[in-house]
Amino acid sequence: MKKRKIFIALLALVMVFLTACGTQQQSKANSGSSDKVTLDFWTFWGSGDRREVIESIISDYNKSQDKVTVKHSYQPWGDIWTKSLSAITAGNPPDVIVQDIMSVSQRAEAQQSVDISRYLDAGTKKQFYPQLWETTQYQEGTYGLPFNTDTQVIFYNKQIFKEAGLTEADLPTTWAELEAVGRQLDVKKNKTYSRVGFYPLWNLGAEVWALNADNGTSWFNDNEKIKINTKNKVAALQWILDQQKHYGKSTINRLEAEFGSGVSDPFLSGTVAMRAQNLNYYTSLKENASKDFEFGVIQLPEFKSGSGHWSWGGGFTVEVPKGAKHVKESAEFIQYLTSEKVQQKFGAASFDIMANEDANNNLIDGTELDETGQMIYAMAAENMKKTIMTPVPLTAPDHTNLIQEEIDSALLGNKTAKEALRDAQSAVENLVKQNQ
Structure with a gap:
């Protein structure tokens, strides 16, 4: 009987010890969780x-x-x-x-x-x-x-190239070649275009063509010096105006009104034979193009031979x-x-x-x-x-709006390319002075 009591007492002590250990471990686990x-x-x-x-x-x-x-x-x-x-x-x-x-x-x-x-x-x-x-x-x-x-490139419709008798050897590498190939891909009946070979502002802004023409220098150079009214950038804007004149504002506006996504995408529908785009545009083609749709991708052509295939991201x-x-x-x-x-x-x-x-x-x-x-x-x-890359300068946070206003003025025919970029340069210079 005495031994039985001793055994029960020892068993109780063991249970207390195990309970204490379990409580301590649970406490540690809770602490780790917190x-x-x-x-x-x-x-x-x-x-x-x-x-x-x-x-x-x-x-x-x-x-x-x-x-x-x-x-x-x-x-x-x-x-x-x-x-x-x-x-x-x-x-x-x-x-x-x-x-x-x-x-x-x-x-x-x-x-x-x-x-x-x-x-x-x-x-x-x-x-x-x-x-x-x-x-x-x-x-x-x-x-x-x-x-x-991202990075900007040009997508081209291989089937349309074949129909026009063009091969990969004819892919444009300069702006002059881009314009010439675009003309070969145009489809016009009487005065109405049903297909545009290439128009530079679908889907890039003038700023991308400006830096492409100016050896990779955007509106500001690496030292944040304003470089808007330069010879090459004026030439780039004039080239855009020449393309607008070739197709006519009415054609551009009419076709733009028809642009959409999916099957209404002008590149997929064949309304546009070459289209400048972000390279990630491929995801849209992958999702919406028919299985037999063939396309290729080229770099933005050089402004002049040897000037560089500059792009923007x-x-x-x-x-x-x-x-x-x-x-x-x-x-x-x-x-x-x-x-x-x-x-x-x-x-x-x-x-x-x-x-x-x-x-x-x-x-x-x-x-x-x-x-x-x-x-x-x-x-x-x-x-x-x-x-x-064109990070926004600390001294010119709103410069793009000022420049775009002047470019729009040129596109509307209110200013020449030279006048627009001269005035844009002046406006941004004043903005920088205000923020220094």
Whole structure:
């Protein structure tokens, strides 16, 4: 009986010990759980391939480690940046956000974003196309990392070329050749055009042709000196006016009124034989073109032989807004988003030109894409060598509107090309003086 009592007492002590251990372990587990960080990631990718792939990437990241959980918050295009500004002002911003690549320095100067350079790996800079990396720099700090970009090219309808007796040897390499080939592809009955070979403002702005003509120099040069009223840019605007005159404003307006998306796309319908576009336009062709539709892609022709196939690109960055509570963890997630394999995965799904150069190169020879997809990325690799980024100068935030007003005046016939760019130069010079 005595032994039985001793046994029961020992058993009770064991149960108490095990219960205490379990409680302690549960307490540790709860403590670990409370230490896990949740990051709110804002994008405008609300549907289609981009949403699917970004959510897959986020899921991969969440499974890859146990310190951070990333939550994807979709914000509609156009609303995302006004909402983020309000959230920053209120002191409750998202942790990571997709932002316009051209205005990084504006946000940095306004203290709307965070310098993440202290959290970056030593080799981070080398991952990106140099012109993209430069857009993220402000006063020796790095205010986000480039995510994706684009570059402008010309798509051409192979069937229409064949019907006109043109071969690949006839593909234009200069502006003069572009104009001549365009004329061969025009279809006109009496005074009415049913097909336009090429019109430069479908779908590029005059600023792209201006930098193409001026050795890759946009409205500002690398030292932020105003370069609007230059000889080559005047010649570029005059060339655009000459193309407008050739087809006539009535033809241009009539056809533009018929332009649409899908099967109403003028390139797919055969209304336009060659069309300047962002290279990512391929996604629209892939989705809407018939199986027998044949197209090719060429670089923007050179202004003059040897002047260079200069093009323009835009794109987006991923940044940490000012006031974000978990900067270190956010910066680590941004590095993950811009890493080679992740960028390759996003590019294969979206056909965006990714900021990570190796990711794009991998898609050229990899197994993810078919022959046409590989051709698109091969063109991207070549075109990015001459693709210019045009970040908004801090001293001229609204300069594009001033320049466009003058270009529109020339297109309306109210000013000559020389007068328009002379007045644009003067207007932007005054804007810079006001902001210095």
